[in-house]
Amino acid sequence: xxxxxxxxxxxxxxxxxxxxxxxxxxxxxxxxxxxxxxxxxxxxxxxxxxxxxxxxxxxxxxxxxxxxxxxxxxxxxxxxxxxxxxxxxxxxxxxxxxxxxxxxxxxxxxxxxxxxxxxxxxxxxxxxxxxxxxxxxxxxxxxxxxxxxxxxxxxxxxxxxxxxxxxxxxxxxxxxxxxxxxxxxxxxxxxxxxxxxxxxxxxxxxxxxxx
Amino acid sequence: xxxxxxxxxxxxxxxxxxxxxxxxxxxxxxxxxxxxxxxxxxxxxxxxxxxxxxxxxxxxxxxxxxxxxxxxxxxxxxxxxxxxxxxxxxxxxxxxxxxxxxxxxxxxxxxxxxxxxxxxxxxxxxxxxxxxxxxxxxxxxxxxxxxxxxxxxxxxxxxxxxxxxxxxxxxxxxxxxxxxxxxxxxxxxxxxxxxxxxxxxxxxxxxxxxx
DNA sequence: TTTCTTATGTACTCGTGAGTACGTTGCATA
DNA sequence: TATGCAACGTACTCACGAGTACATAAGAAA
Numbered sequence: 001x002x003x004x005x006x007x008x009x010x011x012x013x014x015x016x017x018x019x020x021x022x023x024x025x026x027x028x029x030x031x032x033x034x035x036x037x038x039x040x041x042x043x044x045x046x047x048x049x050x051x052x053x054x055x056x057x058x059x060x061x062x063x064x065x066x067x068x069x070x071x072x073x074x075x076x077x078x079x080x081x082x083x084x085x086x087x088x089x090x091x092x093x094x095x096x097x098x099x100x101x102x103x104x105x106x107x108x109x110x111x112x113x114x115x116x117x118x119x120x121x122x123x124x125x126x127x128x129x130x131x132x133x134x135x136x137x138x139x140x141x142x143x144x145x146x147x148x149x150x151x152x153x154x155x156x157x158x159x160x161x162x163x164x165x166x167x168x169x170x171x172x173x174x175x176x177x178x179x180x181x182x183x184x185x186x187x188x189x190x191x192x193x194x195x196x197x198x199x200x201x202x203x204x205x206x207x208x209x210x211x
Numbered sequence: 212x213x214x215x216x217x218x219x220x221x222x223x224x225x226x227x228x229x230x231x232x233x234x235x236x237x238x239x240x241x242x243x244x245x246x247x248x249x250x251x252x253x254x255x256x257x258x259x260x261x262x263x264x265x266x267x268x269x270x271x272x273x274x275x276x277x278x279x280x281x282x283x284x285x286x287x288x289x290x291x292x293x294x295x296x297x298x299x300x301x302x303x304x305x306x307x308x309x310x311x312x313x314x315x316x317x318x319x320x321x322x323x324x325x326x327x328x329x330x331x332x333x334x335x336x337x338x339x340x341x342x343x344x345x346x347x348x349x350x351x352x353x354x355x356x357x358x359x360x361x362x363x364x365x366x367x368x369x370x371x372x373x374x375x376x377x378x379x380x381x382x383x384x385x386x387x388x389x390x391x392x393x394x395x396x397x398x399x400x401x402x403x404x405x406x407x408x409x410x411x412x413x414x415x416x417x418x419x420x421x422x
Numbered sequence: 423t424t425t426c427t428t429a430t431g432t433a434c435t436c437g438t439g440a441g442t443a444c445g446t447t448g449c450a451t452a
Numbered sequence: 453t454a455t456g457c458a459a460c461g462t463a464c465t466c467a468c469g470a471g472t473a474c475a476t477a478a479g480a481a482a
Contacts, residue, residue, distance in 0.1 A: 019458090041338055044255040047439055058461050060442080069440070099418060125334075125393075127252055155418070162420040164413060168406075172413045175390025176383050182336075195379075202375060202383045206417020207310060207366070209373040230428090258469055269431050271472080280470070 027065045029055060034066070035076040035116045043073055043128050073124065074133055080121035081140045083112045088147035098155025103200055105151055106177060110196035113181040122181035148174060176203055238276045240266060245277070246287040246327045254284055254339050284335065285344055291332035292351045294323045299358035309366025314411060316362055317388060321407035324392040333392035359385060387414055 033054050037046040048069055052059045066072045091105035112118035121141075126134045149170045155161030180195060190198075244265050248257040259280055263270045277283045302316035323329035332352075337345045360381045366372030391406060401409075 023459095042255065042336055044253065045339065048441090049439070059440085060462090061460060063441075064459070102418070123336075125253055128256065152418075159420065161418050162416060164416075164418070165409065168409045169413050169418070171390075172387050172410045173418075175410075176387035176414075178390060179382075179386025198376065198379045199383045199386075202380050203387075203414070204418045205373060205375075206419070207313070207363075207372050207375070207380070207415045208417070209370065211422055234429095259471090260469070270470085271432095272430060274471075275429075 023065075030057075030062055030065050031072070031075060031079070032116065034062075034072045035079075035120050038073065038076065039116065039119050039123060043069075043124060048072075070130060070133055073120075073129070074136070076117055076120045077124060077137060078140070080112065080115070080117035080119075081144065083115065083118060084109065084121070084144045085140075085147075087112060088144060091151060092147070097160035098151060098153075098158050099160035099204070102148075102151040102155055102161070103204060105148065106173060106200045106203070107193075107196045109148075109174075110177040110180060110199055111192050113178055114184040114192040114195070119181040119184070122178045145170065145174065173203060234276075241268075241273055241276050242283070242286060242290070243327065245273075245283045246290075246331050249284065249287065250327065250330050250334060254280075254335060259283075281341060281344055284331075284340070285347070287328055287331045288335060288348060289351075291323065291326070291328035291330075292355065294326065294329060295320065295332070295355045296351075296358075298323060299355060302362060303358070308371035309362060309364075309369050310371035310415070313359075313362040313366050313372070314415060316359065317384060317411045317414070318404075318407045320359075320385075321388040321391060321410055322403050324389055325395040325403040325406070330392040330395070333389045356381065356385065384414060 030051070034046075034048075034051045037051045037054065040046070041050075048059050048062050052062055062072070066075060087105060087108035090108070091101050094101045094104055113122050124137075126137050129137060149166050152161060152164075152166050152169050152173075156163055156166065177196075177199060180192075180199070184192065184195070241262070245257075245259075245262045248262045248265065251257070252261075259270050259273050263273055273283070277286060298316055298319035301319070302312050305312045305315055324333050335348075337348050340348060360377050363372060363375075363377050363380050363384075367374055367377065388407075388410060391403075391410070395403065395406070
């Protein structure tokens with residue numbers, strides 16, 4: 001693992017690049033602490049003082065890195081929605097019929113909803129946001145929803161999915177797979193991946209026994 | 212529609228029974244206004260001043276009829292959970308195999324989640340409650356969950372439901388059917404009953420086409 | 423008519439939490 | 453060495469909302 005470059009020891013004197021990297025890391029740390037507080041106690045109930053205390057910093061420092069409380073939330077939500085967008089793009093690139101691709105997407109979707117930032121997307125009721133924040137949030141969510149509908153529609157067309165109402169089906173699937181975000185706490189027992197796979201399996205096969 | 216009893220005109224002078232009935236009606240009105248405010252803006256964000264204003268009364272009047280804010284919420288939640296319990300009891304009494312009975316229950320379950328009080332149950336995150344309130348709330352919810360699992364298990368046993376993991380299946384179903392509570396706004400378009408029926412249909416049949 | 427009770431509003435207290443003004447320290451640059 | 457800027461913390465302000473003390477008005481009872 002040695003490189004031809006000079007190996008530096010961990011020095012207390014930071015180079016300009018180090019400073020920038022540290023700044024980024026601090027920003028990330030604040031964001032993570034915030035999203036966890038929001039998920040644990042709800043956006044309204046969680047105070048920035050709490051978030052700051054959990055990092056042993058002061059409230060103004062949060063403002064330095066992320067701006068006001070709504071901006072912090074919007075950034076958290078954006079992270080979660082980015083993950084979902086990636087998952088959707090990946091599913092579209094994937095080979096296989098509509099059902100196969102949808103299944104992959106659904107699993108990722110459920111997993112993301114158990115991640116810190118994904119949970120934040122699911123748990124945030126958009127009425128806590130300002131008018132602009134809400135509009136932005138909804139637009140991004142609509143894109144995810146549309147991607148899911150497109151996958152369902154593709155499956156229905158190629159016959160890999162039963163001829164169901166696309167809108168209602170997507171709504172039902174999203175609802176089922178959003179729910180773990182309200183509850184999942186990474187306790188012992190099943191991992192997020194296992195849980196996601198099992199739930200998707202139930203949804204794909206349905207309750208009625210196969211003829 | 213005439214009775215042998217005396218027909219009274221609508222008099223401004225109230226009998227003692229009238230007073231009691233009026234008190235009850237006022238209590239109901241406060242409860243309904245409160246649950247709507249909670250659903251619309253979230254428990255924490257909704258203020259009792261708002262609720263009072265929507266009825267053109269003052270805040271102390273709410274305290275007179277329902278006690279403090281948490282008690283108001285608990286009463287709303289109890290209403291919703293009562294509806295769910297009734298639905299569960301009804302489903303258990305019903306004839307037919309496990310899947311039939313479960314289907315009936317699921318439809319009612321979804322409908323209730325689009326009702327004012329049902330929505331409140333779904334939308335309330337129990338971390339806004341005090342320790343005792345939370346324990347009470349969880350115990351009641353557990354009973355509903357158990358009822359759903361029992362119905363699934365009965366269906367699996369009598370063969371009307373495919374052999375799935377009971378716990379995960381109930382969790383998935385509940386998740387899917389809780390979701391409308393987050394969104395449904397009684398707008399134009401589908402009624403709650405139609406929506407519930409369609410969603411349950413998707414869940415029962417699954418996505419994969421029938422062989 | 424006087425007194426008690428019920429129903430209600432006015433006007434507070436008090437805590438909490440978002441957001442800010444300003445001071446301080448330390449490194450960087452002129 | 454002087455000046456500027458980056459990275460904080462202390463100590464506020466200010467608004468809002470839960471909960472309450474007290475006044476009041478109207479009917480019921482005595």
